[in-house]
Amino acid sequence: MTTPSQQPSKKPETDPFGPEIEEQAQQLAARYPQARSALLPMLHLVQSVQGYVSQEGIAFCARQLDLTEAEVSAVATFYTMYKRKPCGEHLVSVCTNTLCAALGGDEIYKRLSEHLGEDGKPLGHEETVGEPGEPGSITLEHAECLAACDFGPVLQVNYEYFDNQTPEKAVELVDALRRGEKPQPTRGAPLTDFRSVERQLAGFFPEDDVFRSDVDSPSQAVETLRGAQLAADRGWTAPAMPDDAPLPEVEAK
Numbered sequence: 001m002t003t004p005s006q007q008p009s010k011k012p013e014t015d016p017f018g019p020e021i022e023e024q025a026q027q028l029a030a031r032y033p034q035a036r037s038a039l040l041p042m043l044h045l046v047q048s049v050q051g052y053v054s055q056e057g058i059a060f061c062a063r064q065l066d067l068t069e070a071e072v073s074a075v076a077t078f079y080t081m082y083k084r085k086p087c088g089e090h091l092v093s094v095c096t097n098t099l100c101a102a103l104g105g106d107e108i109y110k111r112l113s114e115h116l117g118e119d120g121k122p123l124g125h126e127e128t129v130g131e132p133g134e135p136g137s138i139t140l141e142h143a144e145c146l147a148a149c150d151f152g153p154v155l156q157v158n159y160e161y162f163d164n165q166t167p168e169k170a171v172e173l174v175d176a177l178r179r180g181e182k183p184q185p186t187r188g189a190p191l192t193d194f195r196s197v198e199r200q201l202a203g204f205f206p207e208d209d210v211f212r213s214d215v216d217s218p219s220q221a222v223e224t225l226r227g228a229q230l231a232a233d234r235g236w237t238a239p240a241m242p243d244d245a246p247l248p249e250v251e252a253k
């Protein structure tokens, strides 16, 4: 017996995903030998339209890729980058994993949550201050290790890095965002907004040279290279890989 979520999706009469998004979804599907592999970028495309993965978004992906809604839901609910509630103009992710937490990440999260909360009620994980999608609205979330431990404590705005944070710097940052400003991240691309970044994560990038040069510029820093530098200074090297090292058998599929 099939449940409604296992049946093929029919296109609703009012579809928030117009012909242009449908065409882009098909471009994504064409990038892979098996169309279903395009599900991850397609979910980002859906988020670029609505600011989250709605039930309509799940049905849209299912129709585009000939999957059931249950299959799409299973993926969309597994990864934390797919949001189940509409996000603010900006998504602020504070790393509260062990290293950042010990360096002050917990304090930063607590301060932001109290600062952005209203009527004495701190803003909770994945809650939004302001009308989702409207200018100045912010969604706050705890994040696991953001892969920038050498700059901890860190936070991200729309996945762009703000390194070496303090509670005071983080409060200044969110206040600037609420005023409509776009402070420059410590490295990487200039700040835009959550939905624009979701389009990039879907694989559609701005066509301008400034964007490219910001993204392609070197991102190593002294802190990142400290281990390599120490090894070089002390003459340490890793044992060379022998030319005849046995490799594990890989079963042909």
Ligand code: FES
Pocket: 095, 096, 097, 098, 099, 100, 101, 144, 145, 146, 147, 148, 149, 150, 152, 153, 154
């Ligand atoms: S623990 Fe925060 S970036 Fe790794």
